Amino acid sequence: MLERRYHNILIFIVISISVLLLCQAIGLWVNNSIPQNTTLELSRFVHFTHLRNFGGIFGVAQGSGWLFGLISIGLLVGVSAYLIISPTLERYEYICLGFVVGGGASNITDRLVYGSVIDFIDIQQIPFWHYVFNTADVMIHLGIWPLLIISFVLNKTATNRATDGS
Structure with missing residues (x-):
């Protein structure tokens, strides 16, 4: 049982680091290849538009990047600690939280290195979507x-079992 837990933690660490490195490599490419505030049109639906986000998700609270950075650090430390101390997690939870x-961590790294997050994926042709x-x-x-x-499916299954008396 303990060996499985260590294996799951290793999976979490490998996924987290791989995602961080991939995101940073792509962000570096965008930073070096596409001038800020310009667009590279890949297709009618997908553009790469190099923008800097000094705020939070969807550009909320511009200029408060430091606050979002601190909140993110706290959340990442909390999630990582939860994974390490929780005795009952399933493998998919380690995998999913590795992506998170x-x-x-990549967005935090952007804030530390560039002072902002490098955003660039610009999806077109979706009504009311301008992010x-x-x-x-x-x-x-x-x-x-x-x-x-x-978790919704498992919760619904558990609720159905409880009401069925199973």
Whole structure:
């Protein structure tokens, strides 16, 4: 049992570091290849628009990047500690939280290195969608959504069992 737990923690660490390195490599490429506030049109639907985000998600609270950085650091430390001390997590939780922590660490690294987050993924042709985001944001969502969906399904299954008397 303990060996499995260490293996899961190792999986979490490898995914977190891999996601961090991938996001930083892509951000470095954007920073060096696409001038700020310009767009590289990949297709009618996908553009790379190099913007700097000095605030939070979707550009909220511009100029408060330091606050979002501190909150992010606290959350990442909390999630990592939870993974290490929690005795009952499933492997998928280690995997999903590896994506969340790696993506969050990448956004924190951007804030420390550049003073802002490098955003560049600009999806076109979606009504009322005018946001630009980055690879780290994608990785965070790749971790959060499966956790939410699986926990909802498991909770619904447990509720159904309880009401059925099984």
